[in-house]
Amino acid sequence: MAASTASAALSGNPNLTSSHKPHASLSPHSNLRFSTAISPKFPFKFLTTIPFTTATTAASTRRSTTVTASTTSFHGLCYVVRDNVDTDQIIPAEYLTLVPSNPDEYQKLGSYAFIGLPSSYETRFIEAGELKTKYTIVIAGQNFGCGSSREHAPVALGAAGARAVVAESYARIFFRNSVSTGEVYPLETDVRICEECRTGDVVTIELGESKLINHTTGKEYKLNPVGDLGPVIEAGGIFAYARKTGMIPAQTA
């Protein structure tokens, strides 16, 4: 299941890629039209006022555990890292020759997620020979994803099968890339949970209730509300969200 949902995340809905045809509304002229359509105030109204229900669109079926933004939950093992884990540790530069928009290479990128972590991390995120991780939730300290702007970083985590990162804070570009790709939920907490959780603990994230439950320790933690970002990530990124909400024309076969 993880494999199919993850690949869908990048290649999009099959009807977006396989049956796509050149389309009048996507000509340069329509770009002009589009740019006037997104007058500065317009999208923000959308972000705040459009009620979001996922049952109505195909895109929402991408994540099988997803029902609506308010009831989304993730359950699984967590992988714990510390402060200032930079993009070189998430996906080292030597693997950046892989092009994330190419489905085969997307999978491969995932198999290298966190391979740059020092050997002091004895439990590896992905076991040797595996393509996927068994840890669906990453728990981190401050400034997660600092360093380069490589979108390969959130893509690698998502392609590996991670669904969410919970950190005290994020580097700006990583945070934005996570949202725009819809690969992982970059969730925040004010608690230093990277010192309270251990790799392998069983955790649940209740997105609607903004909480994380560590079943292994029996502790509960408050998360900062995901807010307007939730629907964007749930839709599968900014393009999918924009199509879904009518900000940009839907692609037709």
Add this chain to the structure above:
Amino acid sequence: MASPTISSNYTTFIKKDVGLSAFSLSPSSFSVPKTKRRNSRKIVSVMAPQQSPRSPSTTGSVKTAMTMTEKILARASEKPQLIPGENVWVDVDILMTHDVCGPGSFGIFKKEFGQNAKVWDREKIVIIPDHYIFTNDERANRNVDILRDFCTEQNIKYFYDIKDLGNFKVNPDYKGVCHVALAQEGHCRPGEVLLGTDSHTCTAGAFGQFATGIGNTDAGFVLGTGKILLKVPPTLRFVMDGEMPDYLLAKDLILQIIGEISVSGATYKSMEFVGSTVESLTMEERMTLCNMVVEAGGKNGVVPADSTTHKYLEDKTDVPYEPVYSDEQARFLSEYRFDVSKLEPLVAKPHSPDKRALARECKDVKIDRVYIGSCTGGKTEDFLAAAKVFHASGKKVKVPTFLVPATQKVWMDVYSLPVPGCGGKTCSQIFEEAGCDTPASPSCGACLGGPRDTYARMNEPQVCVSTTNRNFPGRMGHKEGQIYLASPYTAAASALTGFVTDPREFLQ
């Protein structure tokens, strides 16, 4: 789109009405060419009535004092005024991408806008292969081919191609490191918005423009629309005064700042550099300063444009540009002041750019190699600085010293420019006498490790003093390698002793 914890602070920035006096720094005489330029982009029909001949932010009729960054974004979003925390759609002047993120960005562009879609403006996209060039890695080579195919298909005006990897000099179009090439080719201009799929895109802030790094998906969107949604950052102001001692370089200043505010101290924020010291810096030194704002988490860095900027641009661009400046009463999140005359040469110890230490405090750290190169420390003046130290010492290096000029132009300078005060010798002559490795083909090289066969990549767990920008684990290759970030002076001095060394040992 950003973290809610940050946006909640912004209301404190809302400014009461202030007079217009603060706008004395906005040269309204520039508004004529600017209006022309904006119109040529907006008019879709010759009969279209002119909507907004002058945006209020440039005529002085606005009521809220703004920082440079706020003004640039206000103009690019056609808003009279902006305050930090506002989200705006911004018109992009230049989008840059390279061989690492270009193919993925093009993939997203095609997927989302259609296989036959055209980019929003073929003259505003700059494509610069620079990361993995001189390698036998097939996928890396293929990625440069993907760039070429896209540029041909889209008739992209600025593509700095390389076809013959055996000898970069036979590729007249090839430049090298994107951030240095952008400046040298005249793509960096005051007052504009420049985006790039590389975190060090912030380098261009040295020209008094808004410049920041973005991911592939955002770049795919910009390719199709020429627009991006941005949150207006609050600004941290760094006032650097005092005469710069002749043993310091801009690299020391930015390491000082990052050490002060930490690797996340400027997250989501703009960093503005002013003061008499900054005014005295050359363009390349200002680029070094802005280059590493991302190492403090910064969204962008800016240096106000001045005569140094205009002079640099004189023979590089014909595009009219219009600088903007922070109002006297603009609100800054905080202000930091430094007396530069009291600073000493610095390093950032492994494994974080904010692990600041005095170079002389690390004199017992034995090193295995020195690397001089990258967008941060591989510019012409960086090599001139290193050569000056080697020449002053009259000695030979004690550890392998790798030199990777950022661009073809820098490489030419290394071989042709006489180093001031060194009897007419060029950098290359001095490097050879000092026993350095021969300057390599221009590219990002080993700054970020790269494919295994990358020149000077750290394939062993060694200790390196480097003029580059990051020293996180594995950055230059080996995960257990240790990188000390330093200025070209300090790097050269360290090469001469085999230990981390304060350059004053040779410069005084």
